[in-house]
Amino acid sequence: MRIAATADLHFAPQSASALRNQFDKVRDSADVLILAGDLTNYGQPAEMEPLLNTLVRVRIPIVAVLGNHDYESDQQPELIRMMTAAGIKVLDGSAYERDGVGFAGTKGFVGGFGRGALTAFGEAEIKAFVRSSVDEALKLERAMSQLRTRKRVVVLHYAPIAATTEGEAPEISAFLGSSRLAEVIDRHGADLVVHGHAHHGKVDGRTTAGIPVHNVAITLLQCQQPPAAYRIFDI
Ligand SMILES: [Fe+2]
Numbered sequence: 001m002r003i004a005a006t007a008d009l010h011f012a013p014q015s016a017s018a019l020r021n022q023f024d025k026v027r028d029s030a031d032v033l034i035l036a037g038d039l040t041n042y043g044q045p046a047e048m049e050p051l052l053n054t055l056v057r058v059r060i061p062i063v064a065v066l067g068n069h070d071y072e073s074d075q076q077p078e079l080i081r082m083m084t085a086a087g088i089k090v091l092d093g094s095a096y097e098r099d100g101v102g103f104a105g106t107k108g109f110v111g112g113f114g115r116g117a118l119t120a121f122g123e124a125e126i127k128a129f130v131r132s133s134v135d136e137a138l139k140l141e142r143a144m145s146q147l148r149t150r151k152r153v154v155v156l157h158y159a160p161i162a163a164t165t166e167g168e169a170p171e172i173s174a175f176l177g178s179s180r181l182a183e184v185i186d187r188h189g190a191d192l193v194v195h196g197h198a199h200h201g202k203v204d205g206r207t208t209a210g211i212p213v214h215n216v217a218i219t220l221l222q223c224q225q226p227p228a229a230y231r232i233f234d235i
């Protein structure tokens with residue numbers, strides 16, 4: 001299966017025609033398109049509607065997770081409803097199988113990596129924050145344990161490892177993802193992990209167990225040679 005993956009479209013209606021051009025050939029080079037969160041800027045249905053009108057033209061199956069920007073207006077249930085009605089498979093702690101390939105996805109959350117990970121100690125507010133990070137790891141665990149396929153793809157918005165966030169300011173590292181996600185991935189095994197969110201990170205990394213992780217934030221892909229709107233993976 002050839003998988004095209006991108007993230008962080010941060011769609012604005014005035015960029016519809018540019019986006020259409022960027023994706024008009026994706027069906028020639030991929031069987032599935034992954035959108036790894038931050039589809040919109042402010043999580044407004046009014047942003048999602050023209051985006052979906054553009055994505056309809058892609059004409060290959062689309063698998064997506066939401067990102068933090070898609071939560072900004074607290075309208076994520078409506079966004080998911082709209083996306084689902086348009087035929088997009090939205091993963092939120094859930095799994096999807098297609099042509100023998102399993103996709104497990106969730107948004108993920110912040111919290112930091114390795115020794116820099118925040119732990120649930122002290123104030124109730126810290127514990128609630130860490131709880132959100134743990135909950136997203138549990139959602140990924142649930143999604144991955146549902147997969148019965150030999151080939152497995154993990155879709156996240158937040159980064160599961162620090163390596164693909166390198167290039168961002170070190171001060172914000174803990175807000176770019178959580179290594180709790182990578183622990184789950186390593187326990188279950190996967191062939192490919194894609195994420196976004198770290199717009200200025202690095203494209204390639206690996207988990208401790210050696211599973212390939214790719215940051216597909218569109219801003220980052222457009223800085224590569226040659227610049228691209230998505231990356232193609234063969235699994
Ligand atoms: Fe983003």
Ligand SMILES: [Fe+2]
Pocket residue numbers: 038067068069157196197198
């Ligand atoms: Fe984001």
